[in-house]
Amino acid sequence: MLNLSFEKPEVTTVIRWLLRFILVIFLAWLVRQRTEQEEDDECEENDSEVTDARARSNGLRSRGNTRPKLQPRRDSYTAATRQRQGLSTSNDPADFDSNIDKAKPKEMWQQRRNGEPLVLKKPTQEEADGPAERVAAASRSARDGRDQGPTLHGHERPVTFITFNSESNLLFSCGKDKIVCVWSFPDGELLGSYKGHNGAVWSCSATFDSRWLVTCGADRLVIVWEARTSRELARVELPGVVRCVEWAGAAPGVNASDVSERFVTCHNRFGAHPPALSVWRFDGKAIQELIVIPKLPSAANQVRWGRANYFIASAHDSGELIFWRADTGAEVKRLKAHDAGISKFDFNDDRELVATVSHDMSVCVWDIGKGVEWKLLYKAQTDRPLNAVALGPLSRFAAVGAIDDRPKEVRVIAAGGQDVRDVARSSSATEQFGTLLFRLGTEKLPGQLKADGVTNKGHFGPVHTLAFAGNGTAMASGSEDGFVRVHIFEKEVAEPKA
Secondary structure, three states: OOOOOOOOOOHHHHHHHHHHHHHHHHHHHHHHHHHHHHHHHHHHHHHHHHHHHHHHHOOOOOOOOOOOOOOOOOOOOHHHHHHHHOOOOOOOOOOHHHHHHHHOOOOOEOOOOOOOOOOEOOOOHHHHOOHHHHHHHHHHHOOOOOOEEEEEOOOOOOEEEEEEOOOOOEEEEEEOOOEEEEEEOOOOOEEEEEEOOOOOEEEEEEOOOOOEEEEEEOOOEEEEEEOOOOEEEEEEEOOOOEEEEEEOOOOOOOOOOOOOEEEEEEEOOEOOEOOEEEEEEEOOOOEEEEEEEOOOOOOOOEEEEOHHHOEEEEEOOOOEEEEEEOOOOOEEEEEEOOOOOEEEEEEOOOOOEEEEEEOOOEEEEEEOOOOOOOEEEEEEEOOOOEEEEEEOOOOHHHHHOOHHHOOOOOOEEEEEOOOHHHHOOOOOOHHHHOEEEEEEOOOOOOEEEEEEEEEOOOOOOOEEEEEEOOOOOEEEEEEOOOOEEEEEOOOOOOOOOO
């Protein structure tokens, strides 16, 4: 007979294996949820595109005679008002004045004249007991470190894009849940939302005076809103999914118009329509297309206005950053920034520096100043695929100047992380989803970006978007987990412009 003996396992070993089993089950559930959400997004986009194709084949509409399509104005605050007020009973007397007030769009900040600062409207005691205040309270209670700011949760799906207004007292966030949220900064109070898209919202941009907001999304729509009331002003439908939009008029030395503003978009291929960049003008009532740039090497991942709004720049999967004339659409120059596709790029204030990131795990800062040879200034290789980058207050003079004159504070941030499905098959933890902080190196150019730590470690999914406050005192990150996390620096890192 065999004399077999089994040792009783230790309690710690059993607990360790049990925790591993639970973790595997949780990650498998995340992968399944992510797959279902992506399938839903694809179905929404495909259904919308098929419907549009059928309409065109039946001769219902054509590209040549398409006009901006307006929809009835929506009151995005009706539901919130019902929650705060509750349903009235048949015994309550009719209050016609309150009914009229409910029909009016809620103003989130005061209308202002040129040169006046933006003033947020304080909520009444009745509104302070509503959902917005509860979100703000939850945000404030989430502060868990001396530099950690509020954690904002206004989206039920992944956050796709965030941006500050020019005064950095408003933060806009877009999500796959089809809405755009606006938050007061730095306290993190949810002021309101913009609801009108029928698919994921991929990007948004506010004018320099925070008067208008433009949004774009997977439903192929571009919508212009009166920003302070979330009232829809105009919309236009493009041939493909619109991935990015940005207003002009925010460059130093470029005055914003009181009458009209231009904005630029990039959209994907659909059917016989190629991917393209488009420049538009909005006059307060209607959207007019100015130029179209259809001859792209591939669909653009992002488009931005370049120096003095004279150029527009687009990022592509070829790793190239291409610059175009904004008035004629002629190609000006190509910058080979990465071997893999460019995920995102960001200009500094004077738009003579540009930072780029890629899934090749590198972040680069380039000199694209007027009258100089474009060249690499700083680079850092990281341990993760990068989806987002942002530049803090940094002038070209400081970036290329003497070593002793270079700023000592954080000036570049980058983030990304492995996809949830890849994380489930590896040992990576949530550290992959933190935001990497960099300062400029102290060696001769081209030099290295020096790692200065990691912040916003609380995300539970890849980071898709980053934004620096204009004065450099704070930054924010938006993630797959639906949260926006804010990091407030200990002291102001703004420097005087050269």
